[in-house]
Amino acid sequence: MPDSHDEVRALARARWRIAIVLxxxxxxxxxxxIALIAFDKPLLATRIAPGLTLGILLGVLVIxxxxxxxxxxxxxxxxxxxxxxxxxxx
Amino acid sequence: MILIALLQAPTxxxxxxxxxxxxxxxxxxxxxAVTLGITYWAARRTRTTExxxxxxxxxxxxxxxxxxxxxxxxxxxxxxxxxxxxxxxFDGLIYSTGWLVGWPVVLFLIAEPLRNLGRYxxxxxxxxxxRQTPVxxxxxxxxxxxxxxxxxxxxxxAGGLIRxxxxxxxxxxxxxxxxxxxxxxxxxxxxxxxxxQIVKAGLLLGGALLLAVMVLWRFEMNPAALFAAAAxxxxxxxxxxxxxxxxxxDAISLGMALMFGTAGLPHILMRFYTVPDARAARKSVxxxxxxxxxxxxxxxxxxxxxxxxxxxxxxxxxxPGGNMAAPLLAEMLGGTPLLGFIAAVAFATILAVVAGLTLxxxxxxxxDLWVNVVRHAxxxxxxxxxxxxxxxxxxxxxxxLLGITFKGQNVAFMVxxxxxxxxxxxxxxxxxxxxxxxxxxxxAVASMVIGTIVTLALIWFSPTIQVDVLxxxxxxxxxxxxxxxxxxxxxxxxxxxxxxxxxxxxxxTAILDRQMLLGSHPARE
Numbered sequence: 001m002p003d004s005h006d007e008v009r010a011l012a013r014a015r016w017r018i019a020i021v022l023x024x025x026x027x028x029x030x031x032x033x034i035a036l037i038a039f040d041k042p043l044l045a046t047r048i049a050p051g052l053t054l055g056i057l058l059g060v061l062v063i064x065x066x067x068x069x070x071x072x073x074x075x076x077x078x079x080x081x082x083x084x085x086x087x088x089x090x
Numbered sequence: 091m092i093l094i095a096l097l098q099a100p101t102x103x104x105x106x107x108x109x110x111x112x113x114x115x116x117x118x119x120x121x122x123a124v125t126l127g128i129t130y131w132a133a134r135r136t137r138t139t140e141x142x143x144x145x146x147x148x149x150x151x152x153x154x155x156x157x158x159x160x161x162x163x164x165x166x167x168x169x170x171x172x173x174x175x176x177x178x179x180f181d182g183l184i185y186s187t188g189w190l191v192g193w194p195v196v197l198f199l200i201a202e203p204l205r206n207l208g209r210y211x212x213x214x215x216x217x218x219x220x221r222q223t224p225v226x227x228x229x230x231x232x233x234x235x236x237x238x239x240x241x242x243x244x245x246x247x248a249g250g251l252i253r254x255x256x257x258x259x260x261x262x263x264x265x266x267x268x269x270x271x272x273x274x275x276x277x278x279x280x281x282x283x284x285x286x287q288i289v290k291a292g293l294l295l296g297g298a299l300l301l302a303v304m305v306l307w308r309f310e311m312n313p314a315a316l317f318a319a320a321a322x323x324x325x326x327x328x329x330x331x332x333x334x335x336x337x338x339x340d341a342i343s344l345g346m347a348l349m350f351g352t353a354g355l356p357h358i359l360m361r362f363y364t365v366p367d368a369r370a371a372r373k374s375v376x377x378x379x380x381x382x383x384x385x386x387x388x389x390x391x392x393x394x395x396x397x398x399x400x401x402x403x404x405x406x407x408x409x410p411g412g413n414m415a416a417p418l419l420a421e422m423l424g425g426t427p428l429l430g431f432i433a434a435v436a437f438a439t440i441l442a443v444v445a446g447l448t449l450x451x452x453x454x455x456x457x458d459l460w461v462n463v464v465r466h467a468x469x470x471x472x473x474x475x476x477x478x479x480x481x482x483x484x485x486x487x488x489x490x491l492l493g494i495t496f497k498g499q500n501v502a503f504m505v506x507x508x509x510x511x512x513x514x515x516x517x518x519x520x521x522x523x524x525x526x527x528x529x530x531x532x533x534a535v536a537s538m539v540i541g542t543i544v545t546l547a548l549i550w551f552s553p554t555i556q557v558d559v560l561x562x563x564x565x566x567x568x569x570x571x572x573x574x575x576x577x578x579x580x581x582x583x584x585x586x587x588x589x590x591x592x593x594x595x596x597x598x599t600a601i602l603d604r605q606m607l608l609g610s611h612p613a614r615e
Contacts, residue, residue: 004604005600005603005604008600008603008604008607009603011607012603012606012607015607016525018198019198019199020198022194022198023194023195023198023199026191026194026195026198027349029191030187030188030191030345030349031342031345033187034184034341034342034345035338035342037184037331037341038337038338038341038342039338041330041331044180044330044331045326045327045329045330045331049314050314050318051313051314051315051316051317051318051319051321051329052314052317052329053180053329053330055180055183055329055330055331056180056183056317056329059180059183059184059186059187060387062187062190062191063186063187063190063383063386063387066190066191066193066194066379066383067379067380067383069194070193070194070197070375070376070379070380071376073194073197073198073372074197074372074373074376077369077372078369078372082369085607085608088604088607088608089608
């Protein structure tokens with residue numbers, strides 16, 4: 001199917017771009033958290049509410065961000081990517 | 091020990107941990123009975139290699155989400171994180187997050203191309219564009235190194251855990267785990283293994299949720315009230331980063347091993363072949379990420395619950411590593427019945443993880459080495475299945491023997507070592523072969539072989555072995571986990587060798603590009 005090969009490559013590139021952007025965000029968020037633990041412990045010890053430090057809040061947020069990023073990707077893929085795959089199949 | 095516990099923490103009362111516990115035994119035998127029943131049912135559906143390795147590709151996205159979570163949530167993370175939190179507070183959160191953040195990476199980079207390009211092992215994908223024999227041998231090296239280290243850690247942990255919880259001698263405990271796991275994999279293949287993971291994931295999530303709700307019930311269902319109680323009793327330091335991360339480079343290196351190692355674990359990657367297509371693979375990671383994140387949040391609550399309700403002194407008194415925090419908390423909250431339930435859940439957890447590991451190791455031995463290297467893909471279906479079962483027996487017996495050999499050794503480091511090898515030997519080659527068309531056979535092989543060997547060597551010269559295991563005062567290599575060096579090294583070697591080596595362009599590039607997006611089968615819809 002040489003005529004559709006350009007389309008295959010274009011779609012592969014589109015997915016690759018999204019995958020890279022989301023991966024880089026995940027890496028930045030997690031290693032940002034680790035870097036704060038490594039370099040600024042007093043900041044993370046700051047109380048923001050009774051019984052809650054900034055460190056605990058950010059740790060929980062890392063988990064929430066992981067959920068959100070997977071959700072963003074799955075939504076994009078189910079809505080846009082799959083439709084274009086379907087078009088390629090035909 | 092029990093006496094010390096009694097003296098130090100009158101609120102916790104005396105623990106029945108370590109005594110033969112009929113309720114734990116009852117739950118445990120019920121689990122064995124149910125899972126062997128599943129195995130019997132699965133064995134009648136396991137006639138082809140596709141069924142043995144990949145459950146006939148009939149597992150739904152939701153089922154695979156639970157099975158992925160089941161394969162991943164080991165007793166080390168359940169008992170270990172709860173223990174770490176109960177004795178140090180905040181620092182356990184570093185592991186809770188580290189063990190989760192690899193999952194989005196699996197979803198974005200690996201899951202779909204893996205499902206579309208491969209059949210049974212991740213080596214299928216690396217070898218898809220390259221020469222079969224060298225790639226398969228190198229990939230099997232990385233797979234077996236990861237699987238064996240992980241297996242040793244699980245078997246030794248299982249033996250110790252069962253002795254501590256049920257009072258069964260260590261060797262017997264290791265043999266019980268080995269034989270039960272062998273029965274699941276040998277007769278039921280991937281179908282039985284998948285359902286064992288699903289049952290185990292349900293039990294573990296249910297047990298952890300039950301404990302977390304019982305803890306929070308005492309604090310008006312408000313985690314912050316629990317944390318405040320911990321800070322009031324043990325000082326504000328428990329809510330802030332402590333001594334676990336003293337060297338920043340160590341923290342980053344461990345984080346890299348956890349994040350990228352997840353995407354290179356052979357028993358996790360193998361699960362993506364059990365679903366019908368890439369869309370189901372994608373959805374299953376989404377479910378797994380939700381379940382695993384939820385689980386690690388609960389272990390954090392359980393750790394603080396154990397700190398406040400049981401007390402760090404009592405926990406260290408029973409096990410200096412703190413691993414019995416969650417069982418002790420269960421006993422405190424619900425007496426011997428709940429202790430028995432949680433102990434049986436922890437046991438089931440180990441059993442399921444070991445089964446998944448053994449199946450992926452057997453696939454590397456039989457599918458990669460025997461069928462594709464020794465027989466050049468000319469083995470008939472009957473021979474393939476027979477070899478897969480022989481490989482399973484070899485690995486199962488090997489796991490039992492290794493478990494007994496390493497009795498009493500400090501093997502906790504082996505889990506993070508397994509992640510380091512997965513991250514440096516498997517992950518770079520997988521990413522390069524999927525996303526970079528100029529990757530050559532020599533490049534992929536060099537990346538996998540050097541990744542494995544350098545990781546093993548640096549671990550040997552690291553403080554983890556030299557100081558913690560051998561008792562020397564100093565180590566030649568400063569980092570506890572080598573991932574910071576070995577992951578970039580492995581990528582660099584793969585890229586450099588690919589650029590220096592020429593490989594004749596294949597004439598089926600367009601077909602493979604198409605297969606990576608669309609899969610090898612036409613759409614089912």
